[in-house]
Amino acid sequence: MRVVVIDYDGGNLASAAQAVRRAAQQAGLKATVDISRDPEHVASADRLILPGQGAFGDCMKGLEKTGLRPILEGVTAERALGGKGTPFLGICVGMQLMAESGTEHGQHKGLGWVKGHVKRMDGVEAAGLRLPHIGWNNLYFNQRHHAHPLLDGLEDGWHGYFVHSYALMGAEAAQCLASADYGLPIPAIVAEGCRAGTQFHVEKSQDVGLRFLGNFLRWKPGMHS
Template sequence: MTVALIDYGSGNLRSAAKAFERAIREAGSAETVAVTADPEVVRRAARVVLPGVGAFADCKRGLAALPGMLDALTEAVIEDGRPFLGICVGMQLMAEVGREYEVSDGLGWLPGEVVALTPADAALKIPHMGWNELVVAAPDHPVLAGIEAGAHAYFVHSYAMRCADPAHVLASVEYGGLVAAVVGRDNLVGTQFHPEKSQRTGLRLITNFLAWKP
């Protein structure tokens, strides 16, 4: 079975691929990682991962520039229900709209918008960068199994998802107010932090995702 890691020019693909390969190896799984820009690989994949680094609108344009990719994503993830993981901007693209520099449509998979971080404490720097503790709201979610409140993850972002339905926020981080750190519904999950850079916490989340059967 293949884990499709989508290459649309907006992700830290080498680090992400290595993290997934390590999790597969340590779990003794037969899955393989395919870093791909081919929509047919995405259509056939058992699991789909969308990374993302950069501005929301640029990432959406990069994804849309791959012929057939948006349709393949819809078919694999929404119609066929394959497990999906969005990372950083890849998570933000799940929203209906992004407001980073310009207003841009997202994939529309989760009701909500992506807005600038506005911490209540003016001394907190933007971008939010570094290690912070997770506040886990859904400890029973299979992708968060074994990740306890207080586990640390690595963040680098200036914008965050504001979910219309609070039930879609599976974990948060405190940064001058609670900010969505993990979101999801059904077969969809996304992390604002970078699991590939989050050491033990990130490896556990990736391992959980690889075993997840929504």
Template sequence: MRVVVIDYNGGNLASAAQATKRAASQLGLNADIRISRQESDILSADRLILPGQGAFADCARGLEIDNLRKILEQTVEKGTAFLGICVGMQLMAEYGLEHGKTPGLGWIKGYIAPMSEAEEAGLRLPHMGWNELNFTKGAHPLTEGLSPKDHAYFVHSYALKNGASEDIIATADYGSAVPAIVARGCQCGTQFHVEKSQEVGLTILRNFLSWAPRA
């Protein structure tokens, strides 16, 4: 199996790759896991991972490097499994409002906006630390082996708004129901950092590596 962690000048590339290597080892999977922005690597990959750290606008600009946005669109047409992490998940939306209105990939309905409900509730931003995941067991292969109320590690001040209910697999409560896991077709994403979420994160990565999605 070929797994590419997409290098688009984003953060957490090495830690995402290391966590994926550990998940592959736990599965006994012979996986070639590399960090790359090369078109040939991305188009030949069996799995793609897009980590993200920082502002939506900055990360979106990173997708313009070496024509990455268009290359990613080609992989979706092929049905290549894709996992977005944190801002990588946010980039799956139609657009983001952090540092101006910036187009996303448009793979899921909705936009990325400030967590105003959390602020109105007197909660601190960013939403940082461990929080419970709320989901229905069996809702998606990505959550196989997890239980509702399992905890994942979040760091973000912006979240998906106006998303389609059928795309939202899990939420976390932080002033409102914050989309925590999304999926549509061969694309999925986590608002939390799987690489920092210990066994919950590794379970999700193992599920991602084992997943056989339909585009």
């Protein structure tokens, strides 16, 4: 299995790659994990991971500057044909880029892979909570998706590690596998076809993150309706 962590100047690449290597070893899978922005490497990968740190607009510009956006859209777009596209995982801002738009430092179009818009969590401050949201938070599974293979071996209420001030608003329940609560519901895991994303940092979430990454490496989207 060839896993490519996409280099688009989005940050956090090395730690994400190392977490994937550990998850593969823990799951008993043979995998090579590379950090690359080479279009051929991205197009031929068996799994794609898009980490993210920083502002939505800057990360989207970085993705477009590399010329990788159309490649990502192409290799993951076969989801309508039985989920045959390349499995994709966006982490933190990488997940946010999957949305229709983002409002961090201006209005920016997203990839449009999941419903909703990324907006600042202004309401939480009125409840006495601080931004950014930093630290461990419980993950609550959407019961309609409790059997999803990405959640295999995970238990409702386990913790993920979050660092963010913006979140996906207006997400569809059908695309939201799990949420967290920080003064308002926060989509924590989303999936549509062969494309998935986590708002929490799986590479910083210890056993929970490694289990989730192992599930992602084993994931065969066409096997799950």
